[in-house]
Amino acid sequence: MRSESKALENLTLESILLSKRITKLNYTPFCYFKVDNYLPDATYEFLCETYPQSDQFPERIVNYKSYLPNSSEAFMEYYRTNLVMKKLVDLMRSNEFMQDAHSVFWKGLIQSRGLAGVKKWVDMANTKPEFFDRWFERKWKQPVYSNFEFTEMQQGDSLEPHTDGMHKLVSLLLYFPTSDWKSEYQGGTAFYRAPSSEIASRWSNYQNNKLTEEKVQHFHKEMEGFHVAEFLPNRLVGFLKAKLSYHSVPSIQCPESLRRRTFNININTGYPNYRSPFNTET
């Protein structure tokens, strides 16, 4: 029997702060990490059981994934009614969580983006754009915003190697397998590295240009997969976008009735291109 009150009670800012939970950040070939048992047990169990149903996903790209982004009304309806998810999202959107994340990632951000990595983050969900009218704010501070989405992948779906869009700073993926998920169904996130600097410069892809089918084959001949963050319950996997932050999700091999479910938290640079849906409640 799931307990909403316990799920809410155990979920605190302290319990999810990245500085408290990440024990090892890897910097080669780009900054990545994983945290097991990320959410308190009761919180994870509640969210696993109340994860959106397949028919709640408004968007599906065949052979790729279905997604439920926070820019959709269906996500906001879920957010408003699932108090545990609302609390998690609100904590992750808080200035404390964002500043803590920056304190964890600034070295990796320098690695991936140069000295701009040390700029203090200003969350644009809670700041007026005029803030950046002043030159000294532009010089020392970085506008950021986070967005959230549920994803679902089914039998045969896959994500080819890519580095993520240029606006992305940090990707956080929280895995939500059902209890009957087996490792042979796949579902992990695969990371790649270049075995030489020559190959690295050939595949450098900050713009995240999509690889053609032919190029994907060439990619697998030249680049090497060095790590798969296996799809395990309550595991948080994260990495920083860089010109060689190649990752993929190999073809899902699960039975037709199952789904690879993740809750993604993206920290982006810039301004959200929609009015923040979180601030419209009365």
Ligand SMILES: [Fe+2]
């Ligand atoms: Fe990605």
